[in-house]
Amino acid sequence: MNHRVSPKAGVRRTHAERSAATRQHLIATAIDVIQHRSLEEMSIHELAKSAGMTSGAVQHHFESKAVLMMNVLSELIESTVRSGELWPSPALPARERAAKFVQAVWGLVYAQPRFIVAWNIYLGCRNQPEVLGHIAELRQSVQARMHEGFFTAFPELAAEPDRDGLLGLVLSSLRGLGLLQLFAPAQPSAPDAVHQAQLACLADWIATRCEAAAASAGTPTKVRTRRR
CATH class of the missing domain: 1.10.10 (Arc Repressor Mutant, subunit A)
Incomplete structure (x- = not known):
């Protein structure tokens, strides 16, 4: 048997x-x-x-603790990549795209506890060249991913002469909002309406730049058609 x-x-x-x-x-x-x-x-x-x-x-x-911290940082970056889609389809209307992107990157990256953990490591390891070198490599990798993803999602902005500054301003704004969580109450009673208003302003600015770039280039963009 x-x-x-x-x-x-x-x-x-x-x-x-x-x-x-x-x-x-x-x-x-x-x-x-x-x-x-x-x-x-x-x-x-x-x-x-x-x-x-x-x-x-x-x-x-x-x-050593330095080697451990380098691995923790790598895991924090990879978990962000695995956590979900950041990039909306470029076929969507510009304003819908911008709103989806801002909410996704905020919810999946900057509003996450791991974002604060990463900054705690960065600030606490400023005197450890080995860790700082690893951080610099990770930042370059993340920057390259963000650059590719952003201008794929917003192709209207890819040919703009100030595109690097534009992306830098978007990420700096999100990073600043994320760092404000260091001073937030441990258990906020409700979502921060001020944060949401700022995110809405950022999305509006991205969409406005997309529409202006498309109009300047004479190419159609996915925006609502106004009827007279």
């Missing part, structure tokens, strides 16, 4: 898979410690205690 073995019973993770899972657990625990306590409290010893491991086991995966 042939005995069939259940697939679940016969599957074992490889050493590499177990190691990767442990690293992800440690990174997630580190993010949680920084978010709910502080960067200063995030030592190898505290991470080991919070993760239910020994300090030696943690150092087997991350030899």
Whole structure:
């Protein structure tokens, strides 16, 4: 008689898979410690205690706090990419596109607790060249992704002479709003109406620039047609 073995019973993770899972657990625990306590409290010893491991086991995966912080930053960036779509279809009307983009990038990136975690790491590691070098590389990578995605979603603006300054202003505005969360109440009673008004103004400005660029180039853009 042939005995069939259940697939679940016969599957074992490889050493590499177990190691990767442990690293992800440690990174997630580190993010949680920084978010709910502080960067200063995030030592190898505290991470080991919070993760239910020994300090030696943690150092087997991350030899120092600097190396751990670099991996935490990488995970924060990748989780932002995985969290959802930032870019609306360029076929949508300019104003709908702009509103969708601003709300998506705010909700998925700048309003997220991980955004503040990333800035805590940046501010706390200013005297660690190794971490700062890694941050610079990540910023270049993120900037390239944002540049490509933004001008694909808003092709009217791709040929504008000040396009880099335009994108920089958009991201700086969102970044500034995100950093204001450092001073917000721990448990706000309602969504910040001031933030929403500012986001609406930013979306309106993007849409207006799209419409002006399309009109200047003599190309049609997806805007509502006015009927007389």
